[in-house]
Amino acid sequence: MTTSLGADQSERTETPSAATSGKELRGAHLDDAHLRGPNLSGADLRRADLFCANLSGANLRDADLSGADLSGADLRRADLFCANLRDANLRGANLRGANLRDVNLRDAGLRGANLRDANLFGADLSGADLSGANLRRVNLRGVDLSGADLSGANLFCANLRGVDLSGADLRDANLFGADLSGADLSGADIRGANLSGTNLPVIGAITALKWSSMTLWGRDTGEIWARSVEQSEGVYVLNPTGRQADAFADH
Structure with a gap:
C-alpha cells in the first residue's frame, strides 16, 4: 500500500x-x-x-x-x-447502517453497493448509478433520484413516498411492497420491474412511464392498461405525452 x-x-x-x-x-x-x-x-x-x-x-x-x-x-x-x-466511486461498497443524511451523491457510482438500513434522508442521488444496489427497506423520503440508474436494484419494501424518480431507470428492479405514493415517476422506465404489493401514486398523475409485458403491477392493472399506448411490441407508455399522447387519443 x-x-x-x-x-x-x-x-x-x-x-x-x-x-x-x-x-x-x-x-x-x-x-x-x-x-x-x-x-x-x-x-x-x-x-x-x-x-x-x-x-x-x-x-x-x-x-x-x-x-x-x-x-x-x-x-x-x-x-x-x-x-x-x-x-465518487462506491461500487460494491458496504454502507449498511451508514448516516448519509443530506449527502451529495450526485452522479456517484454505487453499483452493487449495500445501503441496507442506511439513513438517506435529504440525500441527492440524482444521476447516480445504483444498478444492482441493495436498498431493501431503506427510507428514501426526501431523496432526489431523478435520472438515477436503479436497474436491477433491490428496493423491497423501501419507503419512496414523494421521491423524485423522474427519468429514473428502474428496469428489472424489485419494488415488491415498496411505498411509491406521491412519487414522481414521469419519464421513468420500469420495464421488467416487480411492483407487486406496491403502493402506487395516483395513476392519472403519472406521465410518460415506460413499462412492458414483463412488468408485474399487482394492482390497478385495469386502469393502467386503459391509460397506456403500445410503443413497440410488448412495450407500453402510461399516460403518454406529446406525439404519443395523440396516438393515445386515437387509441
Missing part, C-alpha cells in the same frame, strides 16, 4: 488520531487501509484512493470525498452527514 501523507504514515495507517480532522488528504493513496473509527470530519479527501479501505464507524461529517475511489470500501455505520461524494 502506498500513501502520500508523510514520513510517519506507517504509524497512522491503522488508527489515525483526532488530529486528522480537517486534514488535507487530497489525492492520498489509502487503498486497503484500516481506518476504522477515525475522526475525518471536514477532511479534504478529493480524488483519494480508498479502494477496499476499512472506514467502518468513521466520522466523515462534512468531508469532501468528491471523485474519490471508495469501491469495495467498508463504510458500515460511518457518519457521512453532509459529506460531498459527488462523482
Whole structure:
C-alpha cells in the first residue's frame, strides 16, 4: 500500500488520531487501509484512493470525498452527514447502517453497493448509478433520484413516498411492497420491474412511464392498461405525452 501523507504514515495507517480532522488528504493513496473509527470530519479527501479501505464507524461529517475511489470500501455505520461524494466511486461498497443524511451523491457510482438500513434522508442521488444496489427497506423520503440508474436494484419494501424518480431507470428492479405514493415517476422506465404489493401514486398523475409485458403491477392493472399506448411490441407508455399522447387519443 502506498500513501502520500508523510514520513510517519506507517504509524497512522491503522488508527489515525483526532488530529486528522480537517486534514488535507487530497489525492492520498489509502487503498486497503484500516481506518476504522477515525475522526475525518471536514477532511479534504478529493480524488483519494480508498479502494477496499476499512472506514467502518468513521466520522466523515462534512468531508469532501468528491471523485474519490471508495469501491469495495467498508463504510458500515460511518457518519457521512453532509459529506460531498459527488462523482465518487462506491461500487460494491458496504454502507449498511451508514448516516448519509443530506449527502451529495450526485452522479456517484454505487453499483452493487449495500445501503441496507442506511439513513438517506435529504440525500441527492440524482444521476447516480445504483444498478444492482441493495436498498431493501431503506427510507428514501426526501431523496432526489431523478435520472438515477436503479436497474436491477433491490428496493423491497423501501419507503419512496414523494421521491423524485423522474427519468429514473428502474428496469428489472424489485419494488415488491415498496411505498411509491406521491412519487414522481414521469419519464421513468420500469420495464421488467416487480411492483407487486406496491403502493402506487395516483395513476392519472403519472406521465410518460415506460413499462412492458414483463412488468408485474399487482394492482390497478385495469386502469393502467386503459391509460397506456403500445410503443413497440410488448412495450407500453402510461399516460403518454406529446406525439404519443395523440396516438393515445386515437387509441
